[in-house]
Each structure stands twice: as structure tokens, then as C-alpha cells.
Amino acid sequence: MELTGTVYITGHKNPDLDSICGALGYAALKSRLDKTNTYEPVRCGHLSESTKRILNALGIIPPKYMKDVFPKVKDVCLTTDTRIEADAPLTELAKTFSDENPSVTPIYENGQFFGLLSVDDISTWFMSKLKKNGAGLKVPKIKDLMRTQEEPLQMTDFFEEAKLSLSRSKKRGLAVFDGEDFAGFVTRRCFLKAPRYNVILVDHNEPAQSINGIETANLLEIIDHHRLDPIKTDMPIFIDSEPLGSTCTIIYRNFIRSRLKPDKYTAKILLTGIMSDTLVLTSPTTTPIDIESAEALAKICEVDAYEFGKTMYSYVERLAAQDLTAAVLSDFKKYREHGVKFGIGQCEVTTLEDMDEYKEKLLSVMSDVKERKGVDWAVVMVTDVMTQRSVLFMTEHPAIKHLQYRGMEPGIMDMPGVVSRKKQLLPEIIHALGV
Ligand SMILES: [Mn+2]
Incomplete structure (x- = not known):
């Protein structure tokens, strides 16, 4: 029994701007393509302070929170x-x-x-x-x-x-x-067959990162730019997975493919997702297609893409003024390589000049994060999106001496030109662990 009529579109847990804007943007496209169903963008996790601030400043209404897609009595x-x-x-x-x-x-x-x-x-x-x-x-x-x-x-x-x-x-x-x-x-007849929620996943495909109960849902589509390790489906489904810088780029290309132009509000949403996931088109994950799409969207919004991106980050509060634990945990990914459990967080800032104000506190926060997340090694990269430079703050670990970065102080390293966790820092950490 399918729950007819409504299709929920969700990004991953700990939703970042690409997941939020991807869900909103894809719901806007699907609603125009298919008038018989309702496409409802949702988020399966809480917004970080920075994400909230940016959405608020840009006038983008976030999707509503949905805890799970397990079938309910209702x-x-x-x-x-x-x-x-x-x-x-x-x-x-x-x-x-x-x-x-x-x-x-x-x-x-x-x-x-x-x-x-x-x-x-x-x-x-x-x-x-x-x-x-x-x-x-x-x-x-x-x-x-x-x-x-x-x-x-x-x-x-x-x-x-x-x-x-x-x-x-x-x-x-x-x-x-x-x-x-x-x-x-409810009577016994109500329970003959479990109803299933219709779900489209954007910006992720792995069940562990998805909304709770996804294994009981009717998965209709996946729109993503990450490695594939999706859940098993009963039926063939539509998957649009491309190695581009942002899910929102893929969604924009689906607008083009459907010969539709996003309205101004939707264009702003998609541009926000692209600018955030590509760190204002500077991350090594950025492709010419991301740049081209961002420029086309900026044109609809009547803004300059780069200016828009930089302004967007200016809405984020200085790291020194933020709750550091919450800032690290809002984007913290766990890995296991060479028998070592480690986690990498990333915080985006618009300057590293105020680093002295929070460096000691951040190092002690990393020790707490290490305990809380049950990892052997906790690191966070604080990335200046304006200068494409990151500084790494870490708990102690023997692999640190094998990292190819310049040590600034114990537990702190300078990484000029490093902005991508996935493409730059992670391979370096795996290398250091394997030495
Ligand atoms: Mn993404």
C-alpha cells in the first residue's frame, strides 16, 4: 500500500546548505513537472546556526523537520x-x-x-x-x-x-x-499491509545518512554527487548521480533538461547550494559545469555569482562568537582507515585573523568531540572561503608527524590552498595513517 499523493524530498542528516537547497529546489522542479502529486521538501536533521543565519539573511524558508518515514497509526x-x-x-x-x-x-x-x-x-x-x-x-x-x-x-x-x-x-x-x-x-484490517511513504533522496544515497525508516519507504529517485552505496529497491528507480560540485548543479541541469527556467526564488536557492558546496566555486570538487550553472542562476537572480557567494558567507557569525562544540559537530564526518577511527569536522569562516581568540578553546573542544564521537583522533579544518586557506586543529595522534603540513603550534597546522575535506585533507590523513 503506497501512501498516494505525497512525495517527500529529503537531504541527509546534519543537513548542510546543499541538502536543504537541494530538497527545496528539486521539490520546485517536480511540482512543475507533475501536478498530480504533492512534492514536499523536508529535512531529517536540525539546522546548524550558520545554516540558519544564511537562510534567514537570504530570505529562504527552510523545509520543515520530519523525524522519520516509518509508517504510523495516522x-x-x-x-x-x-x-x-x-x-x-x-x-x-x-x-x-x-x-x-x-x-x-x-x-x-x-x-x-x-x-x-x-x-x-x-x-x-x-x-x-x-x-x-x-x-x-x-x-x-x-x-x-x-x-x-x-x-x-x-x-x-x-x-x-x-x-x-x-x-x-x-x-x-x-x-x-x-x-x-x-x-x-483502527481495526485488524488496517494492518494487513504496511503503508509506505514515497521518498526522493537528494545529496546522499547511503541509508545510514538518510532519514530514519528509509528502509520501510518507497524510494522513488536519488539525485546525488557522492559515492554510491544506496539501499536496495524493489523497483527500478531514477538515479541522477554525477561527480559535480553540488547537488544543486545537478538539479539546475534537470530544469534545463525539462526545458524549464527556475523562477527567481528557486534560482537563489540553487545558487546558494552551489556556492556553499563549492566554497564559492573554489573547492577542487568544482567543475566547469558548476561554474556555468552558477553563472546562469546568478543571471536569473540579477546578481554576480562570486559576490553573492561572498556575501552569503559574510552572514555567518565569527567563529570566536559561536558555540564551538556545536560548530564542529554540525559538520563532522567519521571514518575508519588503517584500523584507526577518526573524524573530520569543517567550519567555514571569512577570516582567519581572529584565530588567536578561539584557538585554545577549540583544541579543548576537539578533546570533548573525540570522547563524544568515540574516535581515536578528532580533527577540524577551519576554512577561510575568502583566501582558500584552512587551519587544522587536532587532538594528539602519532600520525600527525607524517602530515605534510606546516605545524604552527602543537595540534595546529597551516594548510594554504586546502579547502576540500573529501578531495584534499582526507587522502592526506589516510596517507599519514598508513606510513
Ligand atoms: Mn552536497
């Missing part, structure tokens, strides 16, 4: 217009059960939900009375028929857990509440 919950009051004559109940043949029906008292009454409850009552009294049976009140109620479910309860609760309860149905309010009910 996806199968039933409602009925039939309202039977507990003090109604039994004939009304008889009419409902003979006309509509429900397996359960909600009973109300003074307009408030009172309990669920099932066809089993009714027959059980009559059978036991008939056994005792035979022909001398008195007509019961609705309340007399009602047996002990089970704990109601919540709309947000997981489908699989609710299914278990119902099968353990031996009841035909369970009431469903939305917080304090009665919302409907």
Missing part, C-alpha cells in the same frame, strides 16, 4: 460519521450494525468519546445472558454491552508497534487519539 486510522450516544436506544445501535456492518463503532457520552464497541462485544454479551437466562432476557443499555477498554493508540505511534498491540489485545479494534482528543480507530 496513516491507517479510520473515522466514521456515525455518532452513537451511550444512552441511545438499542435500536439505533442495531440499525448501525445491520446497515453499515462495522466491526467496531465509537460510542459517545455527552458528545465525548466514551469507548469502542465491537460486534464481538455485542455477541459475547448476548451469548452469556442467553446461557444464563434463556428466554427471559431483558433489553440491555448500550453501556451494558461495553467491555473493558484497552489503552488507546496515538496517531504518531508506529504501525508495527500498534499492530502488535492490537494482536495482543484480542480486540477487533483500538481507539486512536491525537493527544487528548479522540481521532478515530
Whole structure:
């Protein structure tokens, strides 16, 4: 059973600007191409302070947070217009059960939900009375028929857990509440087949980086620029994976391929994603296609691409004024090579001149990060996007002496020209670990 009508588009956990803008931009394209479904951009993680600031300053509304795509009780919950009051004559109940043949029906008292009454409850009552009294049976009140109620479910309860609760309860149905309010009910039929959310992944393809419950979803498409290690699918799906600098570049090219021009707002969103993932078109991951796409988008926005990128970074608060732990953890990736578990964070800044203000604190923050993330070695590159120079702050590790960078102070190294974690720093670290 597919949940028809809505397709969720999500980037990865710890969403960066490419993931956020990719989800927004691709939803805008899909909405124009397909009018029969609703494409809803979402994010499966919280925004970092810097991302929030940039989006806010640019007037881009972030997608709403979605915790997971596990099927829920709300996806199968039933409602009925039939309202039977507990003090109604039994004939009304008889009419409902003979006309509509429900397996359960909600009973109300003074307009408030009172309990669920099932066809089993009714027959059980009559059978036991008939056994005792035979022909001398008195007509019961609705309340007399009602047996002990089970704990109601919540709309947000997981489908699989609710299914278990119902099968353990031996009841035909369970009431469903939305917080304090009665919302409907579920019967055994509701649980014959688990519903599946429709999902499109942008800027990632590995299930471990994806929204929780992705393995239970109906994966429709992947739009990405990372190494491929995707989840198994039941059906063939559309994958657009290209080794470009930004997912937003790939999305822009899909606009072109569909002969559509992004509107100004969407162009700004895509340009933001490209400028951020390519560090204003300077990262070694940048391709001529990224530059060409950024310039075309800048033209729609009536701005200069490079100026736009630099202004965008100027909205980020100075690192010295930020919560350093949060800044490191907002973009921290874990690796394991040569038997060593290590993690690399990256923070983008617009100057390294104020480094003295935070260097000692950042080194101690890295020790905390090392403990919290359970790694043997924690490093963070602070990258100046204006001068394409990074400074590396690290916890102690024997591999440091094999790094080809100039040491500035214990645990701090200078990396002029190094801006890419993936293409420059990571290979160097792996090399140092292997010496
Ligand atoms: Mn990306």
C-alpha cells in the first residue's frame, strides 16, 4: 500500500546548505513537472546556526523537520460519521450494525468519546445472558454491552508497534487519539499491509545518512554527487548521480533538461547550494559545469555569482562568537582507515585573523568531540572561503608527524590552498595513517 499523493524530498542528516537547497529546489522542479502529486521538501536533521543565519539573511524558508518515514497509526486510522450516544436506544445501535456492518463503532457520552464497541462485544454479551437466562432476557443499555477498554493508540505511534498491540489485545479494534482528543480507530484490517511513504533522496544515497525508516519507504529517485552505496529497491528507480560540485548543479541541469527556467526564488536557492558546496566555486570538487550553472542562476537572480557567494558567507557569525562544540559537530564526518577511527569536522569562516581568540578553546573542544564521537583522533579544518586557506586543529595522534603540513603550534597546522575535506585533507590523513 503506497501512501498516494505525497512525495517527500529529503537531504541527509546534519543537513548542510546543499541538502536543504537541494530538497527545496528539486521539490520546485517536480511540482512543475507533475501536478498530480504533492512534492514536499523536508529535512531529517536540525539546522546548524550558520545554516540558519544564511537562510534567514537570504530570505529562504527552510523545509520543515520530519523525524522519520516509518509508517504510523495516522496513516491507517479510520473515522466514521456515525455518532452513537451511550444512552441511545438499542435500536439505533442495531440499525448501525445491520446497515453499515462495522466491526467496531465509537460510542459517545455527552458528545465525548466514551469507548469502542465491537460486534464481538455485542455477541459475547448476548451469548452469556442467553446461557444464563434463556428466554427471559431483558433489553440491555448500550453501556451494558461495553467491555473493558484497552489503552488507546496515538496517531504518531508506529504501525508495527500498534499492530502488535492490537494482536495482543484480542480486540477487533483500538481507539486512536491525537493527544487528548479522540481521532478515530483502527481495526485488524488496517494492518494487513504496511503503508509506505514515497521518498526522493537528494545529496546522499547511503541509508545510514538518510532519514530514519528509509528502509520501510518507497524510494522513488536519488539525485546525488557522492559515492554510491544506496539501499536496495524493489523497483527500478531514477538515479541522477554525477561527480559535480553540488547537488544543486545537478538539479539546475534537470530544469534545463525539462526545458524549464527556475523562477527567481528557486534560482537563489540553487545558487546558494552551489556556492556553499563549492566554497564559492573554489573547492577542487568544482567543475566547469558548476561554474556555468552558477553563472546562469546568478543571471536569473540579477546578481554576480562570486559576490553573492561572498556575501552569503559574510552572514555567518565569527567563529570566536559561536558555540564551538556545536560548530564542529554540525559538520563532522567519521571514518575508519588503517584500523584507526577518526573524524573530520569543517567550519567555514571569512577570516582567519581572529584565530588567536578561539584557538585554545577549540583544541579543548576537539578533546570533548573525540570522547563524544568515540574516535581515536578528532580533527577540524577551519576554512577561510575568502583566501582558500584552512587551519587544522587536532587532538594528539602519532600520525600527525607524517602530515605534510606546516605545524604552527602543537595540534595546529597551516594548510594554504586546502579547502576540500573529501578531495584534499582526507587522502592526506589516510596517507599519514598508513606510513
Ligand atoms: Mn552536497
